[in-house]
Structure formats: C-alpha cells, structure tokens
Amino acid sequence: MESRNKVLLVDDDPGLLETYRELLARLPSGPEIHTASSGARALARLDSEPFRLLICDLKMPKMDGLQVLTIVRRKFPQMRTVALTAVTDEQFRSRIYALGVDLFWHKPGNEQEIRLFLECLESFLGAEADHPGFRGVQSKSLMDIVQLECISQSSSVLRITNGDQTGRIWIQEGEVIDADAGELQGEMAFRKILSWRTGAFEMLPAEPAHPRAIRQSYNGLLLEAAQALDEELGRQAEVNTSADHPVVQRLSGIPELEFALALEAGKAEPIVLRGPEDRDRMIAWMRTTLADFRAVGERLRAGPVRSIEGRGVHRNVTIAQAGLTELCMGWKSSLTPARIRELTRKVTSLWAS
Amino acid sequence: MGLLNMFSKPAASLLRLPSGSFTISREGNIVVGTIPSIYPPDLLEELARCVLAAFRGAVEAQAPLTELIIQYPGFKITARELRGGAVVFLVPEALATAPYQQ
Numbered sequence: 001m002e003s004r005n006k007v008l009l010v011d012d013d014p015g016l017l018e019t020y021r022e023l024l025a026r027l028p029s030g031p032e033i034h035t036a037s038s039g040a041r042a043l044a045r046l047d048s049e050p051f052r053l054l055i056c057d058l059k060m061p062k063m064d065g066l067q068v069l070t071i072v073r074r075k076f077p078q079m080r081t082v083a084l085t086a087v088t089d090e091q092f093r094s095r096i097y098a099l100g101v102d103l104f105w106h107k108p109g110n111e112q113e114i115r116l117f118l119e120c121l122e123s124f125l126g127a128e129a130d131h132p133g134f135r136g137v138q139s140k141s142l143m144d145i146v147q148l149e150c151i152s153q154s155s156s157v158l159r160i161t162n163g164d165q166t167g168r169i170w171i172q173e174g175e176v177i178d179a180d181a182g183e184l185q186g187e188m189a190f191r192k193i194l195s196w197r198t199g200a201f202e203m204l205p206a207e208p209a210h211p212r213a214i215r216q217s218y219n220g221l222l223l224e225a226a227q228a229l230d231e232e233l234g235r236q237a238e239v240n241t242s243a244d245h246p247v248v249q250r251l252s253g254i255p256e257l258e259f260a261l262a263l264e265a266g267k268a269e270p271i272v273l274r275g276p277e278d279r280d281r282m283i284a285w286m287r288t289t290l291a292d293f294r295a296v297g298e299r300l301r302a303g304p305v306r307s308i309e310g311r312g313v314h315r316n317v318t319i320a321q322a323g324l325t326e327l328c329m330g331w332k333s334s335l336t337p338a339r340i341r342e343l344t345r346k347v348t349s350l351w352a353s
Numbered sequence: 354m355g356l357l358n359m360f361s362k363p364a365a366s367l368l369r370l371p372s373g374s375f376t377i378s379r380e381g382n383i384v385v386g387t388i389p390s391i392y393p394p395d396l397l398e399e400l401a402r403c404v405l406a407a408f409r410g411a412v413e414a415q416a417p418l419t420e421l422i423i424q425y426p427g428f429k430i431t432a433r434e435l436r437g438g439a440v441v442f443l444v445p446e447a448l449a450t451a452p453y454q455q
Contacts, residue, residue, distance in 0.1 A: 281414035288410055292403035293423045293430075299396055302370060302425035310411060310418040317416055330416060 005031040005052040005125045010042040010068060011084075012060045020055070027118060029125045039063030043071060051079060053124050058085040058096075066096070073100050077252050080124040100255070104202070142194055143222055143229075150174045150218040155206035160193055167193035170210050176221055178213040182314070186213040187221065194225035195277075248273050250350050256343055258315060258330035261286060262351065265324035276330055286319060286328040307344075309337070316340055322348035370428050370445035377401040379437030388443065404432040404439050 007024060011017050017035045024033045031052070036042035040063055042056070054072055058065035069081055082103045083096045096104045102124065108114040142160065146169065149156060153174035160167045167181035167189060179190035214221070251257060251273055259276035261283060276282040293305050310317040316331040318340060329347055331340050375386025381401055388397060404421065411418040423430040431442040 276414070276416075278415050281410075282416065285407075285410040285414040285416075289403075289407045292406060296400050296403055296423075296430075297425050297428075299399070300370060300425075300428065302428035304425070306424045306426060307422075308424070309422040310407075310416070311420040311422075312411070312416055312418040315416045317411070317418065 005029060006050070007031045007033050007053045007055065007121075007125070008042060008045055008051045009033065009035045009055050010037075010039065010060070010065070011035075011057040012037055013057075016057075023114060023118065024121070027122050027125065029122060031125055039065070039068040042068055046072065046076060046079075051076075053080045053082065053121065055082045055084055055121075058083055069096070069101055074255060077255060082121070082124075142196065143225060146171070146176065146194075146218065147222060150176065155208065157204040157207055157210075159202050159204050160196065162196040165196070167196075168204075169193060170207060172206065172208065172210070172212070174218070176214050176218045178210060187216065190214065190221055191225055191228060194222075195229060251347065254343060254346065256332050256335055256339075257347065258332060259328075260330070260347065261328040262322075263287070263290075263326040263328070282328065282330075286326070290319060290326060309340070311337070318344050320344050320348050322351040325351060327351060371397075371443045372445050374440060374442045375401075376435065377405060377439045377441065379405075381405055384438075400430070400441065401439075404430075404441055408432075408434050408439060 009017055009020050009024070011020070014037060017037065021033050021035060024031070034045065034051070036045055039056075039060060042054070045051075046054070054069075056065045056068050056072075060068075065083055065085070069083060072079060072081060077100075081101045082105060083101050084105055084107055086107050103120060105117060105120070106113075108117045145158065149158070149171050151174070155172050158169040158171065160169070165182065168179065169176060169190060170178040176190060178186060179193060181189040181192045184192050251260060257274060259282070260273035261276070261279075262271040262273055263283075263286065264271065270283050270286075272279060289308060290305065293308065297303060297305055305319075306321065308317075308319040311333075313333060315333050316335060318327075318329045318331065320327050320329070327348060329344060331343065335343070371388050371392050373387035373389070375388055375397060376384045378384050381398075383394075383397055383401055386397070407421055408418055419434045421430075421432045423432075427446050429444045429446055431444070432439045433441075
C-alpha cells in the first residue's frame with residue numbers, strides 16, 4: 001500500500017490551524033495533515049516521525065517561525081518548507097530565502113490566492129517534487145515560465161532563488177529587459193539564471209522605470225539559453241555523478257558544503273558528491289593545481305601536498321587528502337578558516353569511513 | 354685518518370627550504386623578492402607560474418580566489434592575489450627535517 005505524504009502545519013492560532021487543515025484537505029494527493037500549536041511541539045513531532053512538508057507561520061510566541069525553520073533546515077534538509085505570514089516585509093522574505101526555505105507565501109486572502117497556494121503545495125508533494133524543475137509551478141522549467149510571461153505580453157519581475165543564490169529577471173510588456181544574478185548583469189545574468197535547473201521563484205510587481213539593459217528578443221535569448229543548457233547536460237552525462245554514493249546522504253548534514261568532488265587514486269573520472277556549477281572547470285582546476293604544486297613540492301623536497309586552501313569573496317575551496325583520495329570541497333565564503341578546517345576534517349573522515 | 358678522508362663522500366651541499374617572499378607581476382615576472390639568490394631562479398619562476406595558474410583557473414571555474422595556502426609537511430606557501438599578479442610568502446615550518454638539496 002502506498003503511504004500518504006505527511007504535512008505538518010504550525011501556527012499558534014487554533015482557528016487558523018483548523019481553517020488550513022480544511023484547505024489542505026482539498027489537495028489532490030490527499031496528504032495526511034497534522035498540526036502543532038507551537039514551534040517546540042512541531043520540532044518534537046518532526047523528531048518522532050518523518051514529514052514531507054512543513055508549513056510554518058512566522059509570527060509565533062516564544063519560538064518564532066524563523067527559529068523553527070532555521071532548526072528544520074539544519075536537521076531535516078530534505079524536507080520541503082513553506083513560511084506563511086501576514087507580514088509584508090522584504091527583509092523577512094530575504095531572510096527566509098537565505099535559510100533555504102522553499103516558499104515564502106503571504107497568507108492567502110481570496111479564492112484565487114488559495115488556489116495558487118494549493119497548486120504550489122501540491123507541486124511539493126507530487127512525484128515531480130524530487131525532479132529538476134521550479135518549485136511553485138508544477139514541473140515547469142524556468143524557460144517555460146519566462147516564455148509564458150513573454151507570450152502573454154506581461155510586465156513583471158521574476159525573483160528566482162537557487163540555494164543561497166538569487167537572481168531577478170525584469171520583463172516589460174513581453175520583453176526581457178534586464179536580469180541580475182550576484183555580480184552579473186544583463187544577458188550574462190539571464191544565461192546564468194536559466195542554467196539553474198531547480199529552485200523557487202516568485203513574481204514581483206513590474207518596475208516600468210527599470211532601465212533596459214537587454215536588447216535581444218526573448219526568443220533569441222531563450223534559444224541561446226536552451227542551447228547552453230543542452231550542452232551542459234551533455235557534459236554532465238559524461239561525468240560520473242554518484243547520487244547514490246553512500247557518502248552523498250551523509251554529506252547532507254553539512255549544509256555549509258557547496259560542492260564536493262572526489263578523485264580516487266588510479267581512477268580517471270572523479271566522483272561528484274555534490275555538484276559545483278561548472279563541474280568540468282572545477283575538476284580541471286583541481287587536477288592542474290594539485291599536479292602543479294606536487295611538482296613544486298618535489299623540486300623543493302618539501303614532501304607531498306597535504307592540503308590546499310583557497311579563500312575567495314564568493315566561496316572558499318579546499319583540496320584535502322582522505323586516504324588515497326583527493327577531495328575538493330567548496331565552502332560558503334562566510335565561514336572562518338578554523339571552521340572550514342573543522343568541516344574539512346569531518347568530510348574527509350566521512351569519506352575515509 | 355687521511356686515508357678515511359680520501360674515501361669519504363664530499364658533503365652534499367644542503368640548502369634549506371626557502372624562506373621569504375616575492376611579488377609576481379600579472380605577466381608572471383618576479384618583480385621583487387627577499388628569497389636568497391642561492392635558490393635557482395627557474396624554481397621561483399615555476400612557482401610563480403603555478404600560483405598565477407591556480408588563481409586564473411579558479412576564476413574560470415567560477416570560484417575566484419584571493420588567497421591560496423598550500424601546505425606541505427614542513428613547508429607552507431601562502432599566495433595573495435594582487436591585481437592580476439600575486440605576492441607569495443614561503444615559510445619553512447620544520448627546517449631540519451625537510452632540507453632542499455641542490
């Protein structure tokens with residue numbers, strides 16, 4: 001018998017909990033709905049049984065929603081999370097997405113908002129939820145979303161989050177006029193955002209005064225992005241990605257780790273434990289850097305390379321040895337060197353064990 | 354004693370691991386440094402090439418770096434990116450155990 005997905009609703013208002021329970025009963029996949037009236041109770045429930053989705057109010061006494069979601073993201077990284085709020089504050093939205101929460105949703109007020117909300121929740125519970133695609137729109141790629149917006153001559157700003165990366169695409173009367181993603185702007189940013197295979201998106205109000213930085217038609221932009229995506233998928237297929245590698249699951253407990261590659265002695269292909277954005281180049285960098293500094297070490301009679309630590313503005317990188325394997329790890333730039341060393345030891349011991 | 358001395362090997366000229374720093378221009382030339390001249394210039398040039406290649410490769414891999422620390426058992430190389438070039442610090446950590454032999 002197929003087990004039903006379980007959803008946990010957390011809100012300190014018993015009336016609202018009951019209302020949402022009734023709403024969620026409409027979901028086509030028919031999940032089991034459980035409720036908790038406080039953050040502490042919710043965490044206790046999550047510890048005792050597995051849930052697929054957590055929907056949490058932000059404003060609660062004692063332990064607020066941000067605290068609950070922070071703990072849940074750390075302890076249960078696979079769980080889908082939705083922050084529900086009546087607070088319309090951009091700062092809250094940023095903090096919520098920075099935590100890696102799947103969806104930040106204002107409490108729905110009318111039938112249309114309720115329908116959209118339920119569609120989003122259903123997309124988290126369906127089978128496609130584990131496949132690439134943009135959360136918030138069932139099994140749609142970001143390319144589909146942009147195309148739909150342009151065909152319908154819409155004006156809007158799409159805000160896309162992919163892990164801790166955020167991008168925006170400005171659409172004005174059916175044309176893509178600008179994009180930003182980190183330090184990238186314009187077409188470069190657009191291509192970067194379109195290369196994200198998963199994430200969450202939301203539609204923000206149009207900004208008609210936003211200056212136009214992209215002149216190319218949306219068709220041309222999408223065509224280029226599609227070609228780049230195809231090429232990338234082709235390259236990735238050639239790389240040995242071991243999603244079922246035993247270490248992969250255990251690495252999920254280290255959210256600070258952005259990517260991990262393992263180069264085993266005597267094997268030509270590396271194992272991608274957690275993918276960097278540009279695998280091929282990162283693998284090439286790892287190989288070249290190791291080979292170069294090994295040669296320097298030999299000339300100096302300094303012995304074998306023990307570790308290479310790279311510090312950057314956006315990301316830190318470590319190459320370390322675990323037995324006969326070289327591990328290359330990417331870390332969030334906010335981590336201190338001491339913390340990186342501690343986490344590096346943790347990853348190398350996980351690999352060695 | 355003289356006979357024994359005649360058959361003994363000449364003492365190997367041991368060089369310690371280099372200690373000091375040098376600056377590399379963005380073209381890969383060593384601009385200024387405090388490394389003693391007893392170390393072969395091509396060794397430092399090779400090290401300079403590796404450092405610049407590591408910084409540039411990291412940019413291509415979308416992980417631009419500002420600092421690199423390469424740790425050997427008795428030796429540490431620290432390189433800081435400097436407007437396309439780099440400044441490199443060489444620090445022996447256990448001089449007696451890891452001599453450089455020319």
